Amino acid sequence: MQPYHPFFSQLALAHPIIQAPMAGVGTPRLAAAVSNAGALGSLGIGASTAAQARAMIEETRALTDRPINVNVFCHAPARRDAALESAWLAHLAPLFDEAGATLPAALDEIYRTFNDDEESFRMLLALRPDVVSFHFGLPSSERLAALRAAGIRTMATATNLQEALLIEAAGIDAIVAQGIEAGGHRGMFNPDLLDERLSMAVLVRLLVKRTGLPVIAAGGIMDGAGIKAALDLGAAGAQLGTAFILSPESMANDAYRANLQSERAATTALTAAVSGRPARGIVNRLIAHGASGAPAAYPVAYDAAKQLHAVAAKAGNHEFAAHWAGQGAPLARAMPAAQLVQTLVRELHADST
Ligand SMILES: Cc1cc2nc3c(=O)[nH]c(=O)nc-3n(C[C@H](O)[C@H](O)[C@H](O)COP(=O)(O)O)c2cc1C
Numbered sequence: 001m002q003p004y005h006p007f008f009s010q011l012a013l014a015h016p017i018i019q020a021p022m023a024g025v026g027t028p029r030l031a032a033a034v035s036n037a038g039a040l041g042s043l044g045i046g047a048s049t050a051a052q053a054r055a056m057i058e059e060t061r062a063l064t065d066r067p068i069n070v071n072v073f074c075h076a077p078a079r080r081d082a083a084l085e086s087a088w089l090a091h092l093a094p095l096f097d098e099a100g101a102t103l104p105a106a107l108d109e110i111y112r113t114f115n116d117d118e119e120s121f122r123m124l125l126a127l128r129p130d131v132v133s134f135h136f137g138l139p140s141s142e143r144l145a146a147l148r149a150a151g152i153r154t155m156a157t158a159t160n161l162q163e164a165l166l167i168e169a170a171g172i173d174a175i176v177a178q179g180i181e182a183g184g185h186r187g188m189f190n191p192d193l194l195d196e197r198l199s200m201a202v203l204v205r206l207l208v209k210r211t212g213l214p215v216i217a218a219g220g221i222m223d224g225a226g227i228k229a230a231l232d233l234g235a236a237g238a239q240l241g242t243a244f245i246l247s248p249e250s251m252a253n254d255a256y257r258a259n260l261q262s263e264r265a266a267t268t269a270l271t272a273a274v275s276g277r278p279a280r281g282i283v284n285r286l287i288a289h290g291a292s293g294a295p296a297a298y299p300v301a302y303d304a305a306k307q308l309h310a311v312a313a314k315a316g317n318h319e320f321a322a323h324w325a326g327q328g329a330p331l332a333r334a335m336p337a338a339q340l341v342q343t344l345v346r347e348l349h350a351d352s353t
Contacts, residue, residue, distance in 0.1 A: 005236030007174050007214040011067045011130060011153070014038030015345050017227065018216060019337070020241030021071030021133065022184065022250075023047045025324070028056050030249035030337050032063030037341035041066075046073030046135065047111045047299075050119035057127050067130035069155070072114035074137035075277070076190075078297035080109070088296040092304055095289055099320060101311035107296060107303045115139055125150050133157070135187045136277075138170050155216065157187030160196050164207045175211065176239055177203045179219030183242040183326030185279040186270070191298070195278065201233055208234035222331035224347020231348075240344075242326040246334035255318035257334070259284075265329035274322050276301030282329065285319035 003009075004016045019026070019034040021044035031041030043060060045053035053070070060068055085107050096103045114120055114134075121143055124132055132147055133155040139147075147154060148171070155174040158164035164175050166189070178187050179200025188195060198206070200219035207215045217230035218239040227238040245252050245260055252260070259265065259282050270280045273291040276298030281287060286305060295301040302322075309320040325332070333340065 005214045007153075007236055011040065013040055013067065015341065015348075016231065016237035017341060017344055018042060018069065018237060018239040019244050020184075020218065020239045021046075021069065021135075022241055022245070022324075023071075023073075024322075025245060025251050027249055027251050028059035028063060030244060030247055031060050031068055032066075033247075033249050033337035034244070034341055035060075035064045035066035035068055037338040038066075038345075039341045040069050040131065041337075042069040042071055042133070043129075044071045045120070046071060046114070050117065050123045053120060054123050054127065057129060069131035069133055070124065070129040071133045071135060072120065072124075072139075073111075074115050074134045074139055075113050075298060076137070077113055077116060078109045078276075078300050080300070081297065084294065085296045085300060087293065088301060089304060091292050092289075092308065095286065095308055095320065096311075098285075099308055099312035099317060100315065101308055104304065104307055107300045109297075110299050110303045110306070121146075124152070128152055131155060133176065134172075135185070137189045138166065138172070141170065144170060144172070157218075158203075158207065159186055159188045160198060160203070161206050161210055163187075163189050164211050164213075168211045168213050172213070174214045174216055174236070175207055176216045176218050177207050177235070179203050179217075180270070181220030181280075181327040182218055183268070183280050183329070184324040185275065185277055188278070191272070191277050200230070204230060204233045204235050220326050220328040222328035224344050224350065226328070227344060227348050242324075242329055242332055243344075244337060244340065245325065246332050247337040247340060248334075249337050255313070255321065256323050259318070259323050260325060260329060260332050261334070265325060265332070268325055268327055268329055272298075272301075274302065274305045275299055279322070279324060280326060282323040282325050284321065284323065286321075
């Protein structure tokens, strides 16, 4: 076995590879298949209730006795603003018309931040997944101490040096360095601040040089050559999301899979117009419609997008879906997750690819 960073060897992982948590796309079967193949499988429970998350963790545990990662969202609660929300609905009204859908009268905060969710916190303390990771910010120091006292290792996403230094100061065990290439939501702590939009390569170098923590590279990594490049930059490991979407174990529906395997996968965009926070997905009618002014707060804006998509999808129209994918999307391969992990490892160790 390679002398990987202690973060990976202490978890007894055979490979320095993490399947990214993907709320709404990942499944217990996907996480278990990845963990059984010697990498770290993840469950994204950011949009789930405590009861749903518990069921997902228990289902995963029934399929693997290998370590797993459970990921939560630590965003600031939505600042509700009735005027902004009705302006946002008015902006989306033509799309609801186009889809033959009724414009909602009001929007909801469709899921809570982990930082206000005592039940999910207690559930994690009781079930003790090997790793818990944080996106969009950090939990309180009290909660962090309790998770660590329960023997749970922790990771958190950083998109810049400032966030990485906060993660290090909080006593987290590893930093996920999420570059601008990444699919899905940017884990930035405060979306109102200027986004430097650092590439994975620059961010990894910065964090390797300026923090003492293991750095996990994320964003646009699709194959063993990409993982090798990240390790050469000093990363301790790599976290891949988009690469796993086409696995049969993912929840992606046929339309998502077809889109990801089409020419359209080469055109992704980062937009806050779907959920209220910047996220990267394959450009479709909804993303092209964009935003006029600020969207409603996250995840309130997401409620509108999900309602629009639900009605349109029933009529076979998937132009309003959130097909999150990173810039490496055209390189995604459709293969079972265990086979993908084996392929990534083979490519990582090949002399040239
Ligand atoms: C469909 C999808 C859903 C995602 N959901 C989450 C999530 O729930 N939590 C999280 O921390 N990151 C999430 N991410 C971001 C990943 O953690 C990671 O940063 C990203 O996938 C890396 O870029 P790549 O997709 O190019 O590999 C998601 C990414 C995708 C593509």
